[in-house]
Amino acid sequence: MKLTEAxxxxxxxxxxxxxxTTRQVADRLPDEINWAYTTIKTMLTRLADKHVVxxxxxxxxxxxxxxxxxxxxxxxxxxxxxxxxFDGSAKSLVMHLLExxxxxxxxxxxxxxxxxxxxxxxGAK
Amino acid sequence: MKLTEAxxxxxxxxxxxxxxTTRQVADRLPDEINWAYTTIKTMLTRLADKHVVxxxxxxxxxxxxxxxxxxxxxxxxxxxxxxxxFDGSAKSLVMHLLExxxxxxxxxxxxxxxxxxxxxxxGAK
DNA sequence: GCTATTCTACTACAAATGTAGAAAGCGTCA
DNA sequence: TGACGCTTTCTACATTTGTAGTAGAATAGC
Numbered sequence: 001m002k003l004t005e006a007x008x009x010x011x012x013x014x015x016x017x018x019x020x021t022t023r024q025v026a027d028r029l030p031d032e033i034n035w036a037y038t039t040i041k042t043m044l045t046r047l048a049d050k051h052v053v054x055x056x057x058x059x060x061x062x063x064x065x066x067x068x069x070x071x072x073x074x075x076x077x078x079x080x081x082x083x084x085x086f087d088g089s090a091k092s093l094v095m096h097l098l099e100x101x102x103x104x105x106x107x108x109x110x111x112x113x114x115x116x117x118x119x120x121x122x123g124a125k
Numbered sequence: 126m127k128l129t130e131a132x133x134x135x136x137x138x139x140x141x142x143x144x145x146t147t148r149q150v151a152d153r154l155p156d157e158i159n160w161a162y163t164t165i166k167t168m169l170t171r172l173a174d175k176h177v178v179x180x181x182x183x184x185x186x187x188x189x190x191x192x193x194x195x196x197x198x199x200x201x202x203x204x205x206x207x208x209x210x211f212d213g214s215a216k217s218l219v220m221h222l223l224e225x226x227x228x229x230x231x232x233x234x235x236x237x238x239x240x241x242x243x244x245x246x247x248g249a250k
Numbered sequence: 251g252c253t254a255t256t257c258t259a260c261t262a263c264a265a266a267t268g269t270a271g272a273a274a275g276c277g278t279c280a
Numbered sequence: 281t282g283a284c285g286c287t288t289t290c291t292a293c294a295t296t297t298g299t300a301g302t303a304g305a306a307t308a309g310c
Contacts, residue, residue, distance in 0.1 A: 006298060008209045022257080039299050041258075046297095060258065060306055074221050077210050084133045085202050090222055091235035096199050097215055098243045110216035115240055118223045131268060147287080164269050166288075171267095185276065185288065257306070267296070275288075280281100 019065040
């Protein structure tokens with residue numbers, strides 16, 4: 001149940017507010033995305049076929065609810081990336097992030113912040 | 126220049142030892158992968174078309190060298206995943222890894238180890 | 251009830267991806 | 281120098297992904 005790029009777009013919207021109709025998804029997609037209404041409908045139908053969302057009907061109108069959680073989708077994507085690109089090692093994935101020599105970015109700072117928070121929390125438990 | 130899954134397989138082998146011929150790549154692919162020789166050749170040709178590898182000829186035999194580094198491929202893949210699934214935030218990606226409630230896995234332990242190492246190193250500088 | 255609008259269902263189609271066969275070329279060893 | 285085996289080149293084809301049009305059904309407003 002790995003999602004494609006376009007599917008992520010749809011699901012990101014759906015996870016933010018569900019259940020939702022095709023129209024609602026269309027309205028909530030980021031501005032940069034200019035898909036025809038039927039494109040979105042097609043995606044939702046396909047996602048339903050794959051059991052990533054559930055389609056129920058209110059009258060003749062389809063209403064969509066995520067079945068796959070965002071958590072799980074993320075887990076799956078990370079797992080897959082780790083396997084494919086980091087020899088299966090989440091550790092090595094994290095190390096890569098930590099060791100990026102990209103000093104002009106705030107990413108590292110952000111990650112460091114995350115780690116500090118985490119270390120703190122871990123300590124607190 | 127994002128790599129597909131099959132391309133990662135090939136490139137993982139190539140990064141381990143290059144330059145390499147199609148035959149060498151074929152021999153070094155993991156056992157679980159049973160691709161026809163020509164499949165591998167096709168992939169290498171396509172990777173050359175995309176300038177991910179360079180093909181040179183020794184006589185009529187093609188010899189392949191990575192152009193894209195593993196580092197860069199990883200960076201690109203992580204960036205893309207962060208954008209698509211973590212709202213562009215590497216921090217949130219790391220947090221996800223840290224907060225997985227998957228106690229039966231060694232992953233967390235491994236990640237913690239990575240972080241400790243990193244924190245130590247960071248301290249040392 | 252009739253019309254304008256909105257949805258759904260179905261179909262389509264190009265590009266990318268995964269996978270490989272056929273045929274022809276070349277190198278090598280007997 | 282011929283046959284065998286490996287290599288390349290070209291072609292092929294199914295599937296998945298991205299994207300959308302058309303036609304007919306449902307609905308809502310007048």
